[in-house]
Amino acid sequence: MNTLIRQSGLSRLFDLSRRDVITLLIFAAVVLTMPIWLAPLGAAYPGLMQKFAIYAIFAIGFNILFGLTGYLSFGHAAFLGVGSYTAVWSFKLLTMDILPAILFAIVVSGVFALVIGYFSLRRSGIYFSILTLAFAQMCYSLAYSVLTPITQGETGLLVARGDPRVLDTMLGVQAQTGGVPQPSMLGTTITGYTGFYVCAVVLILAFYVSQKIFASPFGMALRGIKSNQTRMVYTGFNTKPYMLAAFVISGMFAGLAGGLLAATDPIAGAERMRWTESGNVVLMTILGGVGTVIGPVIGAWVIKYFENIFSAINTGTLNEWFAFLPDGLQGVFVTVLSKFVGEGWHLTLGLLFVLIVVFLPGGLLEGSQRLAARFRRKKQPQRRELRQMEAGE
Amino acid sequence: MNAQTPNIILHATDVTKNFGGLKALSDIDLQIEEGKTHAIIGPNGAGKSTLLNVIIGRIPPSSGAVVFDGTILTGKAPHEINQMGISRVFQTPEIFADLTVLQNVMAPAFARRDGPFKVNMFTSVARETEIREAAEGLLNDFGMWERREDTAGTLSRGDKRRLELCMCLIQRPRLLLLDEPTAGMSRHDTNTTIELLKRIKLSGMTKVIIEHDMHVVFSLADKISVLAQGRIIAAGLPQEIKENPRVREAYLGETVQ
Numbered sequence: 001m002n003t004l005i006r007q008s009g010l011s012r013l014f015d016l017s018r019r020d021v022i023t024l025l026i027f028a029a030v031v032l033t034m035p036i037w038l039a040p041l042g043a044a045y046p047g048l049m050q051k052f053a054i055y056a057i058f059a060i061g062f063n064i065l066f067g068l069t070g071y072l073s074f075g076h077a078a079f080l081g082v083g084s085y086t087a088v089w090s091f092k093l094l095t096m097d098i099l100p101a102i103l104f105a106i107v108v109s110g111v112f113a114l115v116i117g118y119f120s121l122r123r124s125g126i127y128f129s130i131l132t133l134a135f136a137q138m139c140y141s142l143a144y145s146v147l148t149p150i151t152q153g154e155t156g157l158l159v160a161r162g163d164p165r166v167l168d169t170m171l172g173v174q175a176q177t178g179g180v181p182q183p184s185m186l187g188t189t190i191t192g193y194t195g196f197y198v199c200a201v202v203l204i205l206a207f208y209v210s211q212k213i214f215a216s217p218f219g220m221a222l223r224g225i226k227s228n229q230t231r232m233v234y235t236g237f238n239t240k241p242y243m244l245a246a247f248v249i250s251g252m253f254a255g256l257a258g259g260l261l262a263a264t265d266p267i268a269g270a271e272r273m274r275w276t277e278s279g280n281v282v283l284m285t286i287l288g289g290v291g292t293v294i295g296p297v298i299g300a301w302v303i304k305y306f307e308n309i310f311s312a313i314n315t316g317t318l319n320e321w322f323a324f325l326p327d328g329l330q331g332v333f334v335t336v337l338s339k340f341v342g343e344g345w346h347l348t349l350g351l352l353f354v355l356i357v358v359f360l361p362g363g364l365l366e367g368s369q370r371l372a373a374r375f376r377r378k379k380q381p382q383r384r385e386l387r388q389m390e391a392g393e
Numbered sequence: 394m395n396a397q398t399p400n401i402i403l404h405a406t407d408v409t410k411n412f413g414g415l416k417a418l419s420d421i422d423l424q425i426e427e428g429k430t431h432a433i434i435g436p437n438g439a440g441k442s443t444l445l446n447v448i449i450g451r452i453p454p455s456s457g458a459v460v461f462d463g464t465i466l467t468g469k470a471p472h473e474i475n476q477m478g479i480s481r482v483f484q485t486p487e488i489f490a491d492l493t494v495l496q497n498v499m500a501p502a503f504a505r506r507d508g509p510f511k512v513n514m515f516t517s518v519a520r521e522t523e524i525r526e527a528a529e530g531l532l533n534d535f536g537m538w539e540r541r542e543d544t545a546g547t548l549s550r551g552d553k554r555r556l557e558l559c560m561c562l563i564q565r566p567r568l569l570l571l572d573e574p575t576a577g578m579s580r581h582d583t584n585t586t587i588e589l590l591k592r593i594k595l596s597g598m599t600k601v602i603i604e605h606d607m608h609v610v611f612s613l614a615d616k617i618s619v620l621a622q623g624r625i626i627a628a629g630l631p632q633e634i635k636e637n638p639r640v641r642e643a644y645l646g647e648t649v650q
Contacts (some may be wrong), residue, residue: 220500220503230487235503237472237510238510
């Protein structure tokens with residue numbers, strides 16, 4: 001028995017509890033079959049599904065910091081932006097292959113996270129949040145002003161035909177066709193569904209890494225920090241490096257997401273670093289269920305889905321929907337509802353968020369668990385009756 | 394008993410602590426012998442908790458030094474002091490309220506095994522059989538094994554104290570500091586705790602205990618120091634302390650007949 005338990009380092013890497021393995025398999029199946037089950041929901045086009053996968057990665061990473069340590073970063077979009085810029089520069093200078101681009105995106109955003117985290121983590125609570133917000137706004141402003149040679153400011157950083165692409169030139173794989181070259185992976189061009197499946201596989205990997213962290217002693221230490229820092233310190237843990245490690249890891253996840261955004265659409269703009277983007281990932285995580293492995297993914301999908309659905313509705317569609325009503329009433333409905341759709345879809349998001357936080361503080365995941373529990377409770381008496389009947393016999 | 398000179402594991406010399414104009418501790422000289430249980434008693438506000446906080450590095454002394462096994466503790470971070478082998482039970486239990494009881498006991502074991510910082514994110518807590526079994530064994534000794542999967546925050550106050558004691562004991566500290574370990578416990582729980590602490594005593598762990606309950610003090614202590622108004626007014630064997638007129642006047646007179 002003991003020899004069975006003792007394992008080599010490599011097999012440990014793939015070691016998950018039974019429950020986690022089942023979750024991972026179901027998750028992988030759900031992600032890979034997105035084109036099928038999203039079709040009836042009207043969201044099965046590659047561009048949107050890529051966003052689902054990418055923002056889920058962003059939220060998973062954010063949750064490693066916020067969900068485990070309880071430190072609320074309000075500047076994570078900075079790492080998303082840095083990841084995008086890095087990836088596009090890799091496309092411009094080295095190669096159109098996305099693998100080095102993504103790798104650089106992770107590394108560079110990790111370095112940014114190390115610096116920003118080092119200073120921000122000197123404070124906790126609201127001061128930490130404000131510091132991260134300040135750093136992110138600095139990155140945003142710099143991208144628009146001083147760093148324009150690197151970021152191309154308002155135009156956004158684009159891949160151009162005349163870029164050096166040292167590696168591609170060396171290997172002689174520079175695209176011969178006219179027009180702007182497209183990102184590729186090991187020779188396959190990344191477009192549409194290929195792009196989605198690449199993002200999907202990366203999302204599954206990211207989910208797996210998050211599961212590992214949640215189940216590890218490292219993850220337990222991070223939860224300890226959230227629960228009681230005094231006890232952590234008097235138990236012999238040096239909490240600072242733990243938090244910095246969590247911050248850097250979650251920054252790298254954000255960089256990965258940023259890199260993928262650039263890989264699927266090779267352009268990087270400063271608007272990705274705006275504070276609203278940082279706020280979005282906070283919303284996603286809280287909406288889905290903070291501190292759970294799957295919650296942030298659900299949150300990211302729900303928000304991206306609603307963003308897509310509600311922002312696509314305009315007055316014309318509303319008029320069609322309410323055409324059956326008398327003219328005056330139709331006008332009232334359309335005028336009121338039009339404030340909540342199209343450009344104003346954030347209003348719907350705000351309402352949704354308020355409802356969730358007030359009625360389901362644990363997020364959508366807790367909501368579904370509560371529903372399931374209620375369902376089970378209804379079933380249980382039946383089972384007991386059955387047992388009683390058997391006992392009676 | 395052999396006549397060897399006792400090994401002093403903790404030595405506080407001339408420790409003084411001022412809070413503004415208030416002298417909380419003055420010229421404290423304290424020697425803790427290895428393997429013994431040393432009780433610090435005294436009326437409320439005598440400076441007992443302050444003394445413990447100075448030892449553990451929570452507050453720096455205004456002057457003087459605390460030496461643990463040849464190393465000066467002053468200026469060290471709390472986690473460094475813990476890593477040297479000093480664990481502490483607090484007056485109000487400091488536990489991980491959001492974690493399960495078992496995780497509460499396992500976490501300190503990781504700190505002891507892996508040191509103050511280690512990114513071991515690719516191993517799984519569930520597979521740490523050795524540490525889990527040690528934690529479960531300890532919980533069993535303390536009668537809390539059945540509650541190992543419960544969230545620690547849901548425990549009663551007495552159970553929280555016992556849990557915190559488990560969290561310290563799993564680290565096998567060389568010196569265990571107990572700040573009123575039985576406060577808020579029922580008579581029955583207090584007696585169970587005394588029995589458990591007696592058993593630890595047999596294992597040779599050094600303990601410093603701050604306590605109000607004289608029943609607990611005289612059941613456990615090998616040596617007693619009496620603190621009053623920031624000064625040690627008497628120190629010695631329990632019997633000597635009981636008979637010391639100054640102590641009876643300052644403290645014991647009202648408590649023990």
